[in-house]
Amino acid sequence: MFIKYKFLKIIIFLLVINSIITFSEEFKIIKSKEFLTVWKNVGDVRYVSSKKDFIIIYHYGKIRTKISFIDNNIVHVQISNNNKFSEKSYAVINNNKFKDFIYSKDKDYIYLSTNTLTLKISKKNFNIEIYRGEKLISKDIEIKWNGNRFYNKKLILNNSKYYGFGEKTGDLVKNGFQMKMWNNDSYDYDKNTDPLYMSIPFFIEFNKEYCNGILFDNTYQTYFDIGYTEKDKYYFGALDGELNYYFISGNNPKEVIKSYTNLTGRINLPPKWLFGYHQSRYSYYPQKKVIELAKSFRDKNIPADAIYLDIDYMDRYKSFTIDNNKFPDFKKMIDELHNMGFKVVSIIDPGIKMKSGYNVYDSGKELNVFLKNDKEELIKEKVWPGLAVFPDFTNKTVKEWWGKQYIPLINLGIDGFWNDMNEPSILNSKSNTLPLNTLHTDFNKKSFHTKIHNVYGQEMARASLEGLNSHRPNYRNFILSRSGYAGIQKYAGVWTGDNRSNFEHLALSIPMLLNLGLSGVPISGADVGGFITSPSKELFIRWMQLGIFYPYFRNHTADNTNPQEPWAFNEETTKIIKKYINLRYKLIPYIYDYIYESSKNGIPLMRALFLEYTNDEKLYTIEDEFLFGDSLLITPVIKENTFKREVYFPKGNNWINFYTNEVYQGGKTYLINAPLDIIPIFIKENAIIPMQDIVQYIDENENNSPLYINIYGDEDTNHILYLDDGISKNYLKGVFTNIEIKKQKNKISFNIKNINYIPKNKNLYIVLKNKSVKNILINNSKLNEIKNKQEKGIGFYYKNKDTIIKLKFFIKNIEIQYF
Ligand code: GLC
Numbered sequence: 143m144f145i146k147y148k149f150l151k152i153i154i155f156l157l158v159i160n161s162i163i164t165f166s167e168e169f170k171i172i173k174s175k176e177f178l179t180v181w182k183n184v185g186d187v188r189y190v191s192s193k194k195d196f197i198i199i200y201h202y203g204k205i206r207t208k209i210s211f212i213d214n215n216i217v218h219v220q221i222s223n224n225n226k227f228s229e230k231s232y233a234v235i236n237n238n239k240f241k242d243f244i245y246s247k248d249k250d251y252i253y254l255s256t257n258t259l260t261l262k263i264s265k266k267n268f269n270i271e272i273y274r275g276e277k278l279i280s281k282d283i284e285i286k287w288n289g290n291r292f293y294n295k296k297l298i299l300n301n302s303k304y305y306g307f308g309e310k311t312g313d314l315v316k317n318g319f320q321m322k323m324w325n326n327d328s329y330d331y332d333k334n335t336d337p338l339y340m341s342i343p344f345f346i347e348f349n350k351e352y353c354n355g356i357l358f359d360n361t362y363q364t365y366f367d368i369g370y371t372e373k374d375k376y377y378f379g380a381l382d383g384e385l386n387y388y389f390i391s392g393n394n395p396k397e398v399i400k401s402y403t404n405l406t407g408r409i410n411l412p413p414k415w416l417f418g419y420h421q422s423r424y425s426y427y428p429q430k431k432v433i434e435l436a437k438s439f440r441d442k443n444i445p446a447d448a449i450y451l452d453i454d455y456m457d458r459y460k461s462f463t464i465d466n467n468k469f470p471d472f473k474k475m476i477d478e479l480h481n482m483g484f485k486v487v488s489i490i491d492p493g494i495k496m497k498s499g500y501n502v503y504d505s506g507k508e509l510n511v512f513l514k515n516d517k518e519e520l521i522k523e524k525v526w527p528g529l530a531v532f533p534d535f536t537n538k539t540v541k542e543w544w545g546k547q548y549i550p551l552i553n554l555g556i557d558g559f560w561n562d563m564n565e566p567s568i569l570n571s572k573s574n575t576l577p578l579n580t581l582h583t584d585f586n587k588k589s590f591h592t593k594i595h596n597v598y599g600q601e602m603a604r605a606s607l608e609g610l611n612s613h614r615p616n617y618r619n620f621i622l623s624r625s626g627y628a629g630i631q632k633y634a635g636v637w638t639g640d641n642r643s644n645f646e647h648l649a650l651s652i653p654m655l656l657n658l659g660l661s662g663v664p665i666s667g668a669d670v671g672g673f674i675t676s677p678s679k680e681l682f683i684r685w686m687q688l689g690i691f692y693p694y695f696r697n698h699t700a701d702n703t704n705p706q707e708p709w710a711f712n713e714e715t716t717k718i719i720k721k722y723i724n725l726r727y728k729l730i731p732y733i734y735d736y737i738y739e740s741s742k743n744g745i746p747l748m749r750a751l752f753l754e755y756t757n758d759e760k761l762y763t764i765e766d767e768f769l770f771g772d773s774l775l776i777t778p779v780i781k782e783n784t785f786k787r788e789v790y791f792p793k794g795n796n797w798i799n800f801y802t803n804e805v806y807q808g809g810k811t812y813l814i815n816a817p818l819d820i821i822p823i824f825i826k827e828n829a830i831i832p833m834q835d836i837v838q839y840i841d842e843n844e845n846n847s848p849l850y851i852n853i854y855g856d857e858d859t860n861h862i863l864y865l866d867d868g869i870s871k872n873y874l875k876g877v878f879t880n881i882e883i884k885k886q887k888n889k890i891s892f893n894i895k896n897i898n899y900i901p902k903n904k905n906l907y908i909v910l911k912n913k914s915v916k917n918i919l920i921n922n923s924k925l926n927e928i929k930n931k932q933e934k935g936i937g938f939y940y941k942n943k944d945t946i947i948k949l950k951f952f953i954k955n956i957e958i959q960y961f
Pocket residue numbers: 423424452453489562563624639640698699700
């Protein structure tokens with residue numbers, strides 16, 4: 143009787159706590175210490191039921207644990223306090239049920255093993271240890287519940303370092319950090335702001351011997367404490383939902399990213415123009431000014447691929463409309479821009495102005511697409527157009543309706559779309575977002591905003607992309623999104639929101655983008671030059687120099703700032719900036735090859751150093767240097783009034799100065815000159831870097847630049863070259879070319895894997911960098927020396943210190959020998 147009474151009291155207590163938590167504490171970061179009180183253990187194992195592809199462990203009450211595998215290296219753990227397990231995920235697209243595991247148990251433990259992993263689960267005081275071979279790689283300390291809240295605390299083993307967590311400020315390494323996931327319009331954030339616009343509850347746990355990844359697939363407000371409260375422990379938890387995580391094991395971080403992106407999806411190849419230079423501001427108008435802007439680029443011979451139209455192109459900020467006063471002939475403007483080789487990206491916000499007569503609102507109202515609360519009241523909140531209503535993007539019918547809204551804009555010729563304010567952000571409200579009692583479609587039921595908030599932006603991007611794909615099916619539709627959740631990469635590229643024009647933000651952008659890349663998001667950029675306020679000449683130069691090495695290179699600024707185009711300062715500044723934009727364009731073949739790689743295995747173009755050099759401990763914390771692909775080391779100047787910097791070179795190979803050809807030894811630090819017109823760039827000795835001529839936009843002359851295959855060093859190396867038309871989806875039908883270039887000793891072989899796309903310009907130059915050779919054999923026959931590039935036919939010639947082999951693009955394997 144007494145026990146029953148006590149039990150009832152606990153239940154009442156939990157219910158009260160639960161309601162308090164759900165509706166009043168959402169926005170506070172939960173202080174760790176607070177969390178460690180009044181918490182109850184999940185409890186002992188009472189009973190195990192084993193099925194072909196999962197086991198279920200019964201604890202006390204309704205607490206259950208389900209464990210399954212995705213493959214030999216991925217374990218899926220779900221712990222629920224209500225006897226049910228979620229089947230659907232907003233992040234995971236590959237939820238294979240893997241049956242090749244062995245289940246066994248003894249008096250004290252349950253064992254589950256695959257070829258690579260063993261889980262040892264203690265029956266008393268339930269907790270999980272994971273072994274890779276003999277090595278302990280993960281160990282639970284406790285799993286506790288408090289009403290609907292819970293957390294899982296684990297040991298930091300082997301001095302692991304923690305990375306990822308999506309879009310986060312602060313250092314590259316997250317040991318000592320406490321973070322929250324709750325998408326937020328963090329206008330004017332700084333290096334301590336948390337959370338930001340996007341929630342990617344995924345992290346990498348890395349040390350010299352192995353690497354793990356954990357995707358905590360819970361869309362409620364989640365939090366992470368990585369050795370902040372207790373130095374040798376980390377924990378993650380949520381305010382509600384399931385303790386639902388995927389534990390990924392690998393030998394190294396690349397294997398983990400590959401597995402993670404296999405789970406959550408990888409990028410579709412974007413249009414190639416995405417990798418050119420993009421010019422944006424809030425906002426370019428009227429029509430005449432946009433055309434003038436485009437002309438200035440062409441007149442000044444500064445390459446650029448896209449111009450952005452921010453909210454002022456709309457009629458009073460109504461999504462999917464055009465302001466005909468500012469843009470009297472919008473279609474003509476787009477055509478003119480296209481004729482000059484520009485693509486146009488326009489902004490679309492989710493808040494739909496409540497105004498009858500506005501067809502998006504009217505049709506949406508008729509179809510009942512807008513969100514309501516649990517009292518059936520329409521949710522109306524203030525955003526740019528005034529009072530607005532919000533589509534229920536997680537609903538299939540709503541998605542289709544939303545997708546159709548793009549048709550008129552596609553017909554006008556808009557090339558790409560920019561989804562903003564999709565956290566969703568609300569102006570002038572305390573919470574910054576929709577009321578928590580807003581009800582959303584959640585697969586086949588309704589859920590409160592507390593659950594859907596973190597996926598709202600991602601589902602908007604998804605609805606946009608799916609709509610565009612169904613209405614423009616053979617075009618590589620591109621969405622840029624401010625908000626997102628785990629897996630955003632398959633729907634959109636991202637930018638890091640409203641930063642500020644200062645050196646702190648320039649520096650911060652590097653660890654932010656590196657961690658995004660480690661979190662499966664390879665297409666990302668920060669507003670180059672800074673969004674809020676205006677950069678000094680020096681800051682602008684430094685930022686443009688760095689920006690050419692962002693995967694997504696866009697200059698964007700706010701509405702009340704100075705001009706921020708490449709020529710906004712004096713001639714000398716323009717000259718320096720032009721030199722670097724030109725370099726970006728020369729590097730397009732190299733960039734595209736790595737983007738292709740990202741689409742295949744999720745590895746980002748912009749790479750933290752430890753991703754390539756897992757043994758060099760000095761690199762684990764470096765966040766002011768990074769790799770661009772695997773062969774270029776970028777070491778930007780991130781401080782004002784600084785014209786030299788120390789560069790630590792990764793151990794294992796030598797590095798060649800891009801400008802001077804000077805060679806530096808790996809594993810050492812050098813002081814490098816970096817006057818204002820120089821961003822130090824180094825090439826890995828023994829590398830293959832494909833480049834092209836400068837073009838004014840990516841598909842100028844239909845991609846008609848010859849290819850230059852630059853070969854550095856004497857040792858063996860290889861590179862995968864990827865070519866396609868850069869715009870259509872024909873590559874999905876096999877219309878692409880894939881060639882493995884292998885250099886071994888004095889032999890270079892081109893092994894064709896696929897050859898269904900032949901570049902328009904059939905000239906190909908193989909550049910033996912800093913090498914003068916006398917004899918060249920192509921498939922064993924001797925090649926003649928020619929005077930220079932201009933001489934007709936094939937042959938080799940010398941330029942500067944290089945030997946250049948001029949060839950015609952080939953469709954069979956070839957082998958080149960030189961001596
Ligand atoms: C938000 C965006 C910014 C945009 C502005 C106006 O602040 O982050 O990029 O320019 O809205 O649309």
